[in-house]
Amino acid sequence: MSNASVATKAGPPPSDIPEPQPLRKRRGVNREGLEAGRRSTRTILWILLAAAMVLYGFPFLYLLFTSFKTPIDTIAVPPTILPREWTLENYTNALGRSGVVASFINSIQTAVISTALSLVLAVPAAYGITRYKTPSGRVFIMAALVTRMVPPVAIGIPLASMMASVGLADTPIALSIAHTTISLPLSIWLMSSFFESVPRDLEEAATVDGCSRLGALWRVVIPVVSGGIAVTAIFAFLASWNEFLFALLMTAIRSQTTPVVIANFQTQFGLDWGSMTALAAVYSIPVILLTLLLQRKIVAGMTLGAVKG
Amino acid sequence: MRISDRRFALYLMTPAALFLAVFVAYPLFRLVADSFFKISPIAGGPRDFVGLQNYVTAFTSEAFTSAGWRTLAYTLVVVTLEFALGLGMALLFTTLGRKSQIWRTVFLYPLMIAPIVAGLLWKFLMIDNFGLIGTLLHQAGILSDPNQIGWLSDPNIVLFSVAIPDIWLTTSFMCLVLFAGLQNIPGDLLEAARLDGARAPALLFRIILPLLRPVIAVALVVRGIDAARAFDTILIQTNGGPQSASETMSLLIYRTMIRFGDPGLASAMGTIYLLAMLAIAFVAVATIWRPGKDN
Numbered sequence: 237m238s239n240a241s242v243a244t245k246a247g248p249p250p251s252d253i254p255e256p257q258p259l260r261k262r263r264g265v266n267r268e269g270l271e272a273g274r275r276s277t278r279t280i281l282w283i284l285l286a287a288a289m290v291l292y293g294f295p296f297l298y299l300l301f302t303s304f305k306t307p308i309d310t311i312a313v314p315p316t317i318l319p320r321e322w323t324l325e326n327y328t329n330a331l332g333r334s335g336v337v338a339s340f341i342n343s344i345q346t347a348v349i350s351t352a353l354s355l356v357l358a359v360p361a362a363y364g365i366t367r368y369k370t371p372s373g374r375v376f377i378m379a380a381l382v383t384r385m386v387p388p389v390a391i392g393i394p395l396a397s398m399m400a401s402v403g404l405a406d407t408p409i410a411l412s413i414a415h416t417t418i419s420l421p422l423s424i425w426l427m428s429s430f431f432e433s434v435p436r437d438l439e440e441a442a443t444v445d446g447c448s449r450l451g452a453l454w455r456v457v458i459p460v461v462s463g464g465i466a467v468t469a470i471f472a473f474l475a476s477w478n479e480f481l482f483a484l485l486m487t488a489i490r491s492q493t494t495p496v497v498i499a500n501f502q503t504q505f506g507l508d509w510g511s512m513t514a515l516a517a518v519y520s521i522p523v524i525l526l527t528l529l530l531q532r533k534i535v536a537g538m539t540l541g542a543v544k545g
Numbered sequence: 546m547r548i549s550d551r552r553f554a555l556y557l558m559t560p561a562a563l564f565l566a567v568f569v570a571y572p573l574f575r576l577v578a579d580s581f582f583k584i585s586p587i588a589g590g591p592r593d594f595v596g597l598q599n600y601v602t603a604f605t606s607e608a609f610t611s612a613g614w615r616t617l618a619y620t621l622v623v624v625t626l627e628f629a630l631g632l633g634m635a636l637l638f639t640t641l642g643r644k645s646q647i648w649r650t651v652f653l654y655p656l657m658i659a660p661i662v663a664g665l666l667w668k669f670l671m672i673d674n675f676g677l678i679g680t681l682l683h684q685a686g687i688l689s690d691p692n693q694i695g696w697l698s699d700p701n702i703v704l705f706s707v708a709i710p711d712i713w714l715t716t717s718f719m720c721l722v723l724f725a726g727l728q729n730i731p732g733d734l735l736e737a738a739r740l741d742g743a744r745a746p747a748l749l750f751r752i753i754l755p756l757l758r759p760v761i762a763v764a765l766v767v768r769g770i771d772a773a774r775a776f777d778t779i780l781i782q783t784n785g786g787p788q789s790a791s792e793t794m795s796l797l798i799y800r801t802m803i804r805f806g807d808p809g810l811a812s813a814m815g816t817i818y819l820l821a822m823l824a825i826a827f828v829a830v831a832t833i834w835r836p837g838k839d840n
Contacts, residue, residue, distance in 0.1 A: 314680045360558070387774045424561060
């Protein structure tokens with residue numbers, strides 16, 4: 237579901253990250269595989285790409301521009317793209333609302349706990365599945381994938397009442413457990429594909445040297461897949477950070493995360509578009525920047541692991 | 546004493562398996578159990594066993610069957626458009642080669658945005674009166690009146706409009722998966738086809754798409770499951786309206802549970818919905834995906 241937007245974005249590991257190295261075979265031929273050859277074709281394709289990028293990037297830019305308008309300008313008819321007057325008023329309004337800053341802290345807490353929980357559970361499980369290939373492992377990864385099909389709306393209410401019955405109602409812990417039901421299957425799948433790429437000789441050498449299997453996993457295999465763990469952590473973090481439905485069903489005042497607060501702006505304070513766009517920008521930009529920044533590190537970590545392995 | 550490899554593997558998997566059993570399987574069991582009861586929404590209220598009554602109510606209610614069709618239509622629209630756009634972008638990035646790498650990364654940015662934010666943003670773009678899209682189309686001379694198209698207020702098109710943020714958010718994912726698949730197509734094969742005089746459309750339909758089949762299947766299944774569960778983007782844009790014209794299954798279940806206070810009926814709907822998704826997905830997974838097996 238869209239919630240779990242990223243959760244939902246399961247899929248093969250982000251395969252664009254390790255840049256596929258094109259084989260430089262036919263020298264002199266200025267193309268590999270599908271690459272376009274002619275200069276005129278390439279020019280047209282670049283123009284197409286530019287158009288696509290502008291169209292694709294525009295909605296978020298418009299959100300940013302709007303957040304710098306004055307509150308009245310925000311809903312002016314007809315709307316303008318750029319602010320007539322640049323101001324931070326929407327930002328001060330949004331952040332000044334009671335509960336907004338607290339919701340940021342809740343979001344961070346929930347996402348961090350959920351990410352840690354996902355990794356602690358998924359890393360050993362994925363290793364068990366890929367390294368030993370037992371029938372139970374095969375059944376388990378199938379079962380984990382089936383849980384990805386469960387609509388959160390179906391388990392949200394029972395989950396909320398379970399949490400209430402153990403005294404965890406309206407806490408970041410309860411919400412992070414709920415978020416882990418989304419990110420755990422995804423993390424197991426991602427980690428499985430990373431472990432798959434580690435040569436088996438590596439732990440065999442370690443066990444011959446007197447390491448236990450657990451020791452080999454901890455001291456030899458984990459360092460090699462640290463790049464993969466970072467990628468998995470980002471996915472788990474985003475799944476929790478952007479999740480809305482569980483947060484709506486399971487939190488009240490104390491542990492409300494920012495997506496719920498953003499949605500509440502609509503009803504609670506009338507239609508305050510200016511504050512909403514400002515809060516949405518503040519909530520989205522850190523994760524966009526973080527992911528783009530970390531992407532380099534992840535590539536470096538992976539190539540290093542590959543070279544050592 | 547050294548335990549066997551098989552047992553060691555089992556120990557490694559146990560914590561995760563227990564977690565999923567307690568926090569996914571058990572709530573599901575509760576959901577199915579609740580579907581046979583008439584439950585008062587008030588905590589501690591009466592709870593009467595009614596057999597299959599809730600299922601009968603669900604299947605005979607117009608709201609439920611039309612939500613089912615709407616969910617199907619929504620899913621098809623989202624997946625088809627995402628596939629077409631994602632394939633187009635993946636081909637574009639592939640034909641442009643390594644120089645477009647940075648743009649490939651930038652293209653991923655919507656994947657990091659919360660669906661609730663995306664829904665809000667597109668609502669802002671499409672809303673009547675101060676929505677930018679109507680205004681721009683009007684200024685470009687395409688529309689005679691900025692409000693000519695009621696993106697979110699016309700029941701005939703609203704199901705399509707609410708799908709736009711979902712498409713915007715995850716076309717990148719489709720592109721990513723298809724791009725990865727395109728990189729695995731052997732260059733020699735394409736070269737040979739070119740030497741035989743194959744032109745671009747023939748290359749695409751005779752060679753590229755058939756070779757991409759497994760990747761396409763995975764991408765469609767994953768996105769299909771997600772689109773069928775869409776909730777946040779629709780809730781924030783229209784809350785299912787106008788006149789329930791954008792009320793998909795997730796929204797109907799949510800409203801039955803929370804607004805109409807009928808957890809028993811909502812559970813029956815949830816159970817049917819889940820079984821339908823499992824049936825469709827299982828057929829797809831069993832035929833094409835086969836995780837955990839050696840390639």
